[in-house]
Amino acid sequence: MYRKIIEPRVSETDGVGHINNTTLPVWLEAARNPIFKLFTPDDSFEKWRMIILHVSIDYRSQIYFGTDVEIYTWVKRIGTSSLELYEEIHQNGTLCTKGTAIYVNYNQEEKKSEPIPTWIREQLEEHLYRSEEEQ
Numbered sequence: 001m002y003r004k005i006i007e008p009r010v011s012e013t014d015g016v017g018h019i020n021n022t023t024l025p026v027w028l029e030a031a032r033n034p035i036f037k038l039f040t041p042d043d044s045f046e047k048w049r050m051i052i053l054h055v056s057i058d059y060r061s062q063i064y065f066g067t068d069v070e071i072y073t074w075v076k077r078i079g080t081s082s083l084e085l086y087e088e089i090h091q092n093g094t095l096c097t098k099g100t101a102i103y104v105n106y107n108q109e110e111k112k113s114e115p116i117p118t119w120i121r122e123q124l125e126e127h128l129y130r131s132e133e134e135q
Contacts, residue, residue: 001127002073004031008065018062024097025057028087031071032101035085038120039105051106053082057099063091074129078121081105081113086129 006027014020039049063069069091077084082104089097104113116124 001129002031002034004033004071004073006030006069006071008063008067008069010065013065018064021059024059024063024089025055027069027071027089028055028057028073028097028099028101031073031087032085035073035075035103035124038123046108048108049105050103052101052103054102055099056101057097059097061091061094061096063089063096067091069096073127075124075127076100076129078116078124080115083116083124 008019008023012019012023036050037043040047069089072088072090074086075083076086082102085101085103087097087099087101088095105116106112107114
């Protein structure tokens with residue numbers, strides 16, 4: 001599991017006093033940086049490989065300014081050229097948001113997906129999600 005701490009900003013707080021729902025996809029993406037680094041170690045957009053195909057977010061509880069949040073990212077599934085992530089945002093021990101994101105390893109020059117290299121697959125496997133039944 002990857003873990004990232006984010007300090008909510010005043011500018012992310014909406015008129016009813018909680019973090020705006022449009023902020024959470026940005027936070028989740030920020031927590032994926034270690035995975036992006038596996039595929040594009042130099043962060044070069046010319047060589048960028050991780051293309052997003054799908055995102056799903058379930059809002060479970062409000063998040064507030066003034067208390068850090070913890071974002072957890074697991075690898076749920078690794079396909080031949082794609083991977084599915086499972087993500088959660090917690091504040092004060094409460095699950096506030098959960099979701100999934102699907103990415104494909106994409107070669108921009110050739111305009112096609114490519115298999116995930118073995119060495120990346122091995123690193124991703126260290127972060128596989130295990131449900132409570134599997135643990």
